[in-house]
Amino acid sequence: MDGAVKTRLQSSGCPIQVSRILRPDDANIAGNVHGGTILKMIEEAGVIISTRHCNSQNEERCVAVLARVERTDFLSPMSIGEVAHVSAEITYTSKHSVEVQVNVMAENILNGAKQMANRATLWYVPLSVENVNKVVKVPPMQYSSPEQQEEGRKRYEAQKLDRIETKQRNEDQIFPAINVEPYTVGYSQSSLIHLVGPSDCALHNFVQGGVTMKLMDEVAGIVAARHCKTNIVTASVDAINFHQKIEKGSVITVSGRMTFTSNKSMEIEVFVDADHVLKSLTETAHAVTAFFTYVSLDKDGKALPIPTLKVETEDEKRRFEEGRNRYLQTKAKRMAEAMKCQ
Ligand code: COA
Numbered sequence: 232m233d234g235a236v237k238t239r240l241q242s243s244g245c246p247i248q249v250s251r252i253l254r255p256d257d258a259n260i261a262g263n264v265h266g267g268t269i270l271k272m273i274e275e276a277g278v279i280i281s282t283r284h285c286n287s288q289n290e291e292r293c294v295a296v297l298a299r300v301e302r303t304d305f306l307s308p309m310s311i312g313e314v315a316h317v318s319a320e321i322t323y324t325s326k327h328s329v330e331v332q333v334n335v336m337a338e339n340i341l342n343g344a345k346q347m348a349n350r351a352t353l354w355y356v357p358l359s360v361e362n363v364n365k366v367v368k369v370p371p372m373q374y375s376s377p378e379q380q381e382e383g384r385k386r387y388e389a390q391k392l393d394r395i396e397t398k399q400r401n402e403d404q405i406f407p408a409i410n411v412e413p414y415t416v417g418y419s420q421s422s423l424i425h426l427v428g429p430s431d432c433a434l435h436n437f438v439q440g441g442v443t444m445k446l447m448d449e450v451a452g453i454v455a456a457r458h459c460k461t462n463i464v465t466a467s468v469d470a471i472n473f474h475q476k477i478e479k480g481s482v483i484t485v486s487g488r489m490t491f492t493s494n495k496s497m498e499i500e501v502f503v504d505a506d507h508v509l510k511s512l513t514e515t516a517h518a519v520t521a522f523f524t525y526v527s528l529d530k531d532g533k534a535l536p537i538p539t540l541k542v543e544t545e546d547e548k549r550r551f552e553e554g555r556n557r558y559l560q561t562k563a564k565r566m567a568e569a570m571k572c573q
């Protein structure tokens with residue numbers, strides 16, 4: 232983890248904790264730490280614990296790559312000067328994948344106040360160092376009870392089912408904007424192009440999942456800010472599947488478009504495409520796709536109303552309705568969880 236000031240690493244299977252102070256370049260102009268920075272820290276902790284676990288019993292050296300991140304909510308904003316404590320533990324192992332639970336706690340070191348900022352669940356798959364196309368077996372973890380193992384198995388089965396659905400929308404594309412009137416989809420649609428260099432790849436010649444998520448959050452943030460012209464922060468990210476490795480030397484194009492607005496939130500769909508500058512294009516499917524939800528905050532941190540997205544084409548109308556359904560479903564889930572906690 233870059234800039235790490237304290238690292239407590241233990242033997243395989245034990246939880247790990249990594250802490251670092253949040254700096255001005257981690258935040259937007261209003262001082263709120265970017266969701267992408269937090270996702271990158273989470274992913275780095277996940278790589279450490281899962282790679283360590285996968286090498287604990289295997290003869291064949293391997294590197295764990297990020298295959299999936301479950302839907303994650305940003306529970307409270309983090310600010311410059313706070314310390315992020317990122318803790319990770321392995322919660323389930325299948326034959327070829329590792330589930331890692333990561334918690335991010337924000338600490339104000341001036342007054343000792345602590346707040347949970349994010350909880351994320353990530354899935355890693357170990358690939359052989361000798362042959363990056365070979366998936367290596369995962370050493371089984373020790374569960375504290377049969378119930379813990381059974382709960383893990385259910386989560387594993389659920390994500391496998393969900394993956395089939397995301398594959399279906401992997402064919403969709405973002406076309407150049409025709410209408411650039413304010414509040415239309417085309418008006419805020421944005422993309423960025425990034426050349427994958429050595430600093431994006433750590434243990435092998437492929438982009439670290441956290442780097443990609445940070446770029447995705449950056450584009451989603453630009454779309455959100457262009458739409459509402461106020462301070463915006465990441466509220467949540469829907470499940471993301473990483474279908475393809477992105478090699479060093481590739482050019483990544485990250486594109487985002489707004490799909491839905493509620494009264495106080497915006498949903499942005501992000502696509503990642505990669506092609507190697509020195510190789511001819513063979514794959515046409517997106518390497519990654521995801522939905523980010525943003526909110527706009529006033530100077531006191533209160534959510535502001537969002538201008539309604541103007542949808543014009545049949546596709547935009549369909550995507551808006553699909554976004555509304557996702558919004559209503561997650562809102563109902565959040566409310567049910569809040570009721571349980573009372
Ligand atoms: N989420 C969670 N687990 C996944 C997954 C996903 N999206 N895709 C595959 N897996 C798991 C499978 O369940 C399987 O484990 P199991 O046998 O215990 O069930 C294991 O990965 C291997 O599956 P397999 O079908 O043999 O492999 P694959 O050809 O689908 O490759 C990856 C899986 C993850 C290696 C491949 O999709 C990949 O290289 N993705 C990119 C990884 C990466 O570079 N991440 C950072 C990107 S920026």
